[in-house]
Amino acid sequence: MTEPLLDIRGLSKSFGALRATDDVSLTLLPGEIHALIGPNGAGKSTLIQQIAGGLAPDAGRVMVNGRDVTDLGTADRAKCGLGRTFQISALAMENTVLQNAMLGAVGATRSVWRFLKPVMQDTHLCAEAKAAIERVGLQDVAHARVGTLSHGQRRLLEVAVALTLNPKLFLMDEPMAGLGAEGTARMTSFLNDLRREAPILLVEHDMDAVFTLADRISVLVAGKVIATGTPDEIRSNPDVRTAYLGDEVPL
Ligand SMILES: Nc1ncnc2c1ncn2[C@@H]1O[C@H](COP(=O)(O)OP(=O)(O)OP(=O)(O)O)[C@@H](O)[C@H]1O
Numbered sequence: 001m002t003e004p005l006l007d008i009r010g011l012s013k014s015f016g017a018l019r020a021t022d023d024v025s026l027t028l029l030p031g032e033i034h035a036l037i038g039p040n041g042a043g044k045s046t047l048i049q050q051i052a053g054g055l056a057p058d059a060g061r062v063m064v065n066g067r068d069v070t071d072l073g074t075a076d077r078a079k080c081g082l083g084r085t086f087q088i089s090a091l092a093m094e095n096t097v098l099q100n101a102m103l104g105a106v107g108a109t110r111s112v113w114r115f116l117k118p119v120m121q122d123t124h125l126c127a128e129a130k131a132a133i134e135r136v137g138l139q140d141v142a143h144a145r146v147g148t149l150s151h152g153q154r155r156l157l158e159v160a161v162a163l164t165l166n167p168k169l170f171l172m173d174e175p176m177a178g179l180g181a182e183g184t185a186r187m188t189s190f191l192n193d194l195r196r197e198a199p200i201l202l203v204e205h206d207m208d209a210v211f212t213l214a215d216r217i218s219v220l221v222a223g224k225v226i227a228t229g230t231p232d233e234i235r236s237n238p239d240v241r242t243a244y245l246g247d248e249v250p251l
Contacts, residue, residue: 003066004029005081005169005199011050011060013043020046022223024060028169033195035202035210038220039243044203047220048173051201052084053077065168083167083198085158085175093147097138097157100146101129104161132163136190152183159190169199176206184209211235219243 004027011024021043028034036044049055051062053074061070064080072080091100105125133142136156146154155175162170175191176184188209191200195215204210210217211231218228221243227234234240 002029004063005065006051006201007063008047008051009061009063011047011057011062013046013050013055013057019223021050021057021220024220024223024225026218026225026228028199028201030199031196032215033191033200033202033213035204035214035217036220037204037207037210037217042220043223044220045173046223048171048201048203052082052171078165078167081166081168082171083162083165083169084171085155085162085173091146091154091157091161094145096143096145097133097149097160098126098129098142100157101133101160101164102126105129105132105164128164129160132160133157135163136160137186150183152179152186155179155183155187156190159187159194167198169201170194171201171203173203174205175202176204176209188212 006028008027009025011021012019013021024043024047026034026036036047038044046055050057053069053072053076057070061068063069064077064082067080069077069080069082078084092103102122102125105128130139130142133139136159138153138156138160141149141153146157149157159175172191175187179187184206191202191213194200202210202213214231216228217231217234218225219234219240220226226239226243227237229237
């Protein structure tokens with residue numbers, strides 16, 4: 001049997017009396033896009049944060065590539081191969097595309113921008129960063145400041161920054177958010193190819209993109225996974241249809 005690259009078991013997290021995630025288990029297999037959908041407030045972001053290491057679960061375990069990472073912080077989880085893009089941009093607007101990708105490659109944050117010069121002279125890092133920029137198709141704007149890029153280009157750069165760490169799997173929180181039709185099509189095509197290299201756990205509100213891309217979909221409602229299956233299985237699942245009743249989600 002194929003071993004999952006990500007295996008989460010019984011993750012629970014409460015905020016006071018509210019159970020934001022309630023005994024959630026799911027896997028991410030090599031080569032797949034597993035989408036996590038659910039109405040607003042269902043617990044998707046809370047779950048992603050627990051997997052990435054930004055939020056400690058009350059109960060449950062997170063296994064990455066066979067290793068229990070539950071007690072590790074975000075940086076150590078990244079070293080285990082967990083790549084991540086964020087709902088809110090973590091890019092430095094005043095710096096160039098290449099500079100952002102290079103600092104991504106050293107796992108740097110804004111607080112170490114003063115080390116930019118020595119980092120920029122590292123030819124190996126520079127080659128890695130340029131390769132990642134090319135992968136997402138931003139080579140023509142490599143020396144442009146991020147502040148001058150379109151929203152869609154910034155989203156692609158976020159993926160490039162994550163790629164520089166050579167992740168074994170990706171967590172992506174709403175990569176299509178704010179993209180127009182053209183940007184969504186470009187990102188969809190990119191993620192479609194990326195899954196072969198690193199599977200993706202995808203939180204996304206764009207249902208067209210989800211149903212086009214996902215090999216499996218899990219539906220989270222009030223902190224619980226109510227169904228996991230192929231897009232066809234999810235589309236025809238009566239519990240899922242009930243959960244979305246009145247919502248404009250075109251299942
Ligand atoms: N830090 C927090 N403190 C208290 N309650 C929180 C906190 N974070 C999230 N919640 C609550 O937990 C529930 C799940 O929120 P979460 O953001 O995980 O849902 P979501 O599915 O990501 O929603 P959306 O699709 O709107 O982003 C919500 O009721 C939210 O108000």
